[in-house]
Amino acid sequence: MKWWLPQASNSAAETDRLLWGLLLLSFAVLALVFGLMFRYIVKYRAGSGVDRGAVAKKSWIFEITWTAATLLIFFGLFVWGADLYVRLFEPPKNALKIYVIAKQWMWKTEHVGGQREINALHVPVGIPIELVMTSEDVIHDFSVPAFRIKHDVLPDRYETLWFTANLPGRYDLYCTQFCGLDHSKMVGEVVVMPQPRFQAWLEQNGGGDTLAAAGKVLFMRFGCSGCHGSNAAGSDPGSAVRAPSLAGLYGSPVPLSNGTVTIADERYLHDSMVMPERQIVAGYAPIMPSFAGQLGEEDLLKLVAYIKSQAPERPQ
Amino acid sequence: MNTTMTGMVRIAASEVEGSYLTDGLTLRSWLLTTDHKRIALLYLGTITFFFFVGGIAAALVRLNLIVPEGLLGSAEAYNRLFTMHGVIMVWFFLVPAVPVTLGNFLLPLMLGARDLAFPRLNLITWYLFITGGAITLWALFVGGVDTGWTFYTPLSSMYSKGHVVLAAVGVFISGFASIATGLNFIVSIHRLRAPGLSWYRMPVFLWSIYSVSVLLVLATPVLAITLLLLALERLFHIGVFDPAIGGDPLLFQHLFWFYSHPAVYIMILPGFGVVSEIIPTFSRKSLFGYKFVVWASVSIAIISFFVWGHHMFVAGTSVYSAVLFSILSYLVAVPSAIKVFNWLGTMHKGFVRFDAPMLYALGFIGLFTIGGLTGLWVAALAADVHLTQTYFVVAHFHYIMVGGMVSAYFGGLHFWWPKITGRMYPEMWARVAALIMFIGFNITFFPQFILGLLGMPRRYFSYSPEFQVLNVLSSAGASVLASAYLLPLAYLTWSLFHGERAPANPWGATGLEWQTASPPPTVNFVEIPVVTHGPYAYPPPETVHPQNV
Numbered sequence: 098m099k100w101w102l103p104q105a106s107n108s109a110a111e112t113d114r115l116l117w118g119l120l121l122l123s124f125a126v127l128a129l130v131f132g133l134m135f136r137y138i139v140k141y142r143a144g145s146g147v148d149r150g151a152v153a154k155k156s157w158i159f160e161i162t163w164t165a166a167t168l169l170i171f172f173g174l175f176v177w178g179a180d181l182y183v184r185l186f187e188p189p190k191n192a193l194k195i196y197v198i199a200k201q202w203m204w205k206t207e208h209v210g211g212q213r214e215i216n217a218l219h220v221p222v223g224i225p226i227e228l229v230m231t232s233e234d235v236i237h238d239f240s241v242p243a244f245r246i247k248h249d250v251l252p253d254r255y256e257t258l259w260f261t262a263n264l265p266g267r268y269d270l271y272c273t274q275f276c277g278l279d280h281s282k283m284v285g286e287v288v289v290m291p292q293p294r295f296q297a298w299l300e301q302n303g304g305g306d307t308l309a310a311a312g313k314v315l316f317m318r319f320g321c322s323g324c325h326g327s328n329a330a331g332s333d334p335g336s337a338v339r340a341p342s343l344a345g346l347y348g349s350p351v352p353l354s355n356g357t358v359t360i361a362d363e364r365y366l367h368d369s370m371v372m373p374e375r376q377i378v379a380g381y382a383p384i385m386p387s388f389a390g391q392l393g394e395e396d397l398l399k400l401v402a403y404i405k406s407q408a409p410e411r412p413q
Numbered sequence: 414m415n416t417t418m419t420g421m422v423r424i425a426a427s428e429v430e431g432s433y434l435t436d437g438l439t440l441r442s443w444l445l446t447t448d449h450k451r452i453a454l455l456y457l458g459t460i461t462f463f464f465f466v467g468g469i470a471a472a473l474v475r476l477n478l479i480v481p482e483g484l485l486g487s488a489e490a491y492n493r494l495f496t497m498h499g500v501i502m503v504w505f506f507l508v509p510a511v512p513v514t515l516g517n518f519l520l521p522l523m524l525g526a527r528d529l530a531f532p533r534l535n536l537i538t539w540y541l542f543i544t545g546g547a548i549t550l551w552a553l554f555v556g557g558v559d560t561g562w563t564f565y566t567p568l569s570s571m572y573s574k575g576h577v578v579l580a581a582v583g584v585f586i587s588g589f590a591s592i593a594t595g596l597n598f599i600v601s602i603h604r605l606r607a608p609g610l611s612w613y614r615m616p617v618f619l620w621s622i623y624s625v626s627v628l629l630v631l632a633t634p635v636l637a638i639t640l641l642l643l644a645l646e647r648l649f650h651i652g653v654f655d656p657a658i659g660g661d662p663l664l665f666q667h668l669f670w671f672y673s674h675p676a677v678y679i680m681i682l683p684g685f686g687v688v689s690e691i692i693p694t695f696s697r698k699s700l701f702g703y704k705f706v707v708w709a710s711v712s713i714a715i716i717s718f719f720v721w722g723h724h725m726f727v728a729g730t731s732v733y734s735a736v737l738f739s740i741l742s743y744l745v746a747v748p749s750a751i752k753v754f755n756w757l758g759t760m761h762k763g764f765v766r767f768d769a770p771m772l773y774a775l776g777f778i779g780l781f782t783i784g785g786l787t788g789l790w791v792a793a794l795a796a797d798v799h800l801t802q803t804y805f806v807v808a809h810f811h812y813i814m815v816g817g818m819v820s821a822y823f824g825g826l827h828f829w830w831p832k833i834t835g836r837m838y839p840e841m842w843a844r845v846a847a848l849i850m851f852i853g854f855n856i857t858f859f860p861q862f863i864l865g866l867l868g869m870p871r872r873y874f875s876y877s878p879e880f881q882v883l884n885v886l887s888s889a890g891a892s893v894l895a896s897a898y899l900l901p902l903a904y905l906t907w908s909l910f911h912g913e914r915a916p917a918n919p920w921g922a923t924g925l926e927w928q929t930a931s932p933p934p935t936v937n938f939v940e941i942p943v944v945t946h947g948p949y950a951y952p953p954p955e956t957v958h959p960q961n962v
Contacts, residue, residue: 123786137760171743178793235568242868245799253656273802273870281873
């Protein structure tokens with residue numbers, strides 16, 4: 098029986114301080130409520146001859162006092178919890194991205210260099226990690242108690258979750274959103290390694306194509322290049338179909354046919370492949386077929402990585 | 414009973430002499446009754462049945478968790494058991510428990526009325542309820558459902574192999590019983606108050622039932638719509654929730670919690686009402702801050718519609734919605750805190766007696782306070798990220814629902830048992846049961862707070878061996894709790910035949926329900942009472958000042 102969770106991430110110590118604060122407050126209130134209750138039921142039990150005196154009048158003064166005190170304490174707790182949550186919501190710009198695909202009932206993780214893992218995730222210590230997560234079927238949840246983080250993983254959406262691991266070791270990874278029969282078997286481990294060892298691990302487990310290189314192969318095989326250009330650099334002059342250029346697309350604003358402008362992030366690129374009719378680039382006809390059902394989430398990730406690799410380096 | 418043009422009521426002799434229990438002894442006279450008191454007893458039997466069915470499922474869940482690899486040997490069986498436990502306990506026990514039994518029985522009596530506004534509608538709700546219950550039970554027994562009681566999509570709509578639609582149909586039908594009951598109560602409270610019974614002279618129990626009825630009428634239709642959409646997607650593949658066919662999985666969660674969060678208050682508000690009756694009676698003192706307690710109930714009913722998003726802090730909603738729902742969740746906790754302080758204020762300088770109903774009420778205050786305080790933990794955003802979807806949440810809501818609500822339900826059942834049956838329950842046994850229930854409850858659920866803090870996820874058939882000690886402790890507590898629940902079943906049944914005859918007002922209470930015979934005649938009051946002042950006028954000590962004198 099372990100009675101303590103290690104504080105293995107940037108948010109763990111701060112979350113624990115909040116939990117300790119809540120614990121102390123809870124004990125204080127419990128002591129007050131149980132204390133008063135036992136005092137009153139003993140002192141004022143029916144058989145006791147203690148002087149009841151005059152019953153307090155103007156009870157609204159008590160009411161206002163304890164209502165105001167409660168409100169004040171609650172507001173303090175709200176600010177404390179919300180501040181931490183909001184600060185930890187946005188990943189840092191320089192975070193290392195790792196892709197997570199959940200399915201009944203396993204975790205698949207893919208590194209940018211093409212390294213793939215099942216029910217495991219290797220990360221370096223001290224570097225912010227941004228997980229880009231999606232599901233192939235139902236809703237799952239990526240939860241690492243030692244990091245004090247969790248987030249739902251939804252089908253057809255990219256949800257992000259970030260952390261900086263600060264203590265090398267092996268930590269439990271759980272799916273915490275009930276996902277069917279073998280929900281309790283959808284567990285794994287997060288392995289936090291010192292940076293040099295992580296580099297060595299990447300090299301040992303590399304060998305395959307990078308995500309972007311694998312994406313380029315798919316880009317040809319599924320005929321994307323026919324309309325969007327063989328090198329993603331723009332429409333093939335010989336092509337009869339007019340489709341938007343994908344060069345430099347990632348991270349740039351895209352004007353849409355409905356007059357709005359969106360940023361071409363991972364989610365936009367993903368949705369444009371499986372639901373192209375949802376967001377049409379201004380000035381283009383809605384002629385692209387959906388690739389839903391033909392491209393799995395892993396293939397989509399590779400294609401997104403390829404399109405990203407065609408973007409110019411941006412100043413951070 | 415016939416009402417003449419002048420509003421005078423002509424009463425048959427059989428409705429005055431004897432009690433509602435002896436007014437017709439055939440099965441037909443029970444199954445076709447429109448007497449709110451008999452319907453309350455029909456409901457009481459039904460609810461008790463469902464409580465034990467849900468309880469058996471819970472016992473098997475706890476049995477499975479004694480060993481890390483799962484004692485039952487089948488994840489499928491385990492998943493179906495906890496789903497069955499949740500579905501039955503929420504919709505067929507906790508939501509209806511107090512309103513349809515004690516509420517049904519007491520509402521007209523407390524109002525000084527002869528029945529509810531729509532007696533036949535009242536009977537129809539019972540038939541809807543048992544129809545819905547039978548369908549859901551059928552679904553759970555012929556193969557079961559393995560989605561959890563929350564039916565999250567797209568698991569429930571596209572992936573689950575269980576009888577989701579059948580179970581949902583049962584819940585859907587029983588929802589109409591809830592709506593009709595709520596409507597009946599609202600109309601009765603507006604239209605059937607005895608002469609002189611102004612709103613601020615109503616007992617807090619009536620205010621609680623009124624608040625609950627508003628919630629039932631407004632929230633339950635949303636559940637019906639949600640289940641309908643779920644069935645449409647599952648049966649006809651109309652894309653509503655599954656993104657693969659064009660739906661949005663979060664939409665389901667929004668709709669579901671828009672009902673299910675108010676439903677939490679549907680479950681607990683009647684408990685507040687029961688405790689607010691018991692504490693002044695056994696403290697022989699007026700309820701402290703009556704108007705604050707009343708308006709706390711009403712404001713809970715209103716604010717509870719605006720906190721559903723706190724179930725979705727890690728679900729993928731925006732940071733703005735998380736912040737907003739966090740502060741609203743703290744707001745809804747304020748009225749509950751006000752109530753606790755008012756109950757304590759009621760005991761101050763009172764003449765406190767320790768009859769079994771009071772023991773249950775004291776247990777309620779303690780356990781509900783722990784449940785409420787841990788609610789503050791999960792309303793704090795960053796803390797919730799760590800705690801949600803773990804056993805901490807399981808412990809939190811069981812402290813509210815079982816520690817709070819079920820304690821209040823048993824407190825109320827004992828308090829009004831003499832009125833309902835005309836017999837006293839055995840006092841010693843009742844006190845022992847209350848004590849064992851309190852102890853067993855804490856042994857069962859307190860370890861789950863620690864399990865959650867250590868990160869153990871809920872709804873796990875098997876778990877890491879490091880969590881075993883606390884799980885075994887929790888299961889041991891569950892067996893104590895189970896035996897505590899069997900005790901009242903035994904001694905209350907015994908008291909029906911062998912209990913001491915109850916006087917009209919054994920507790921010396923002030924409410925109108927105590928100013929008629931125990932058990933009451935079919936017409937409740939031979940003469941309609943005229944109310945002259947507010948409830949809980951307990952001049953110290955040992956004298957009674959009924960509401961109609």
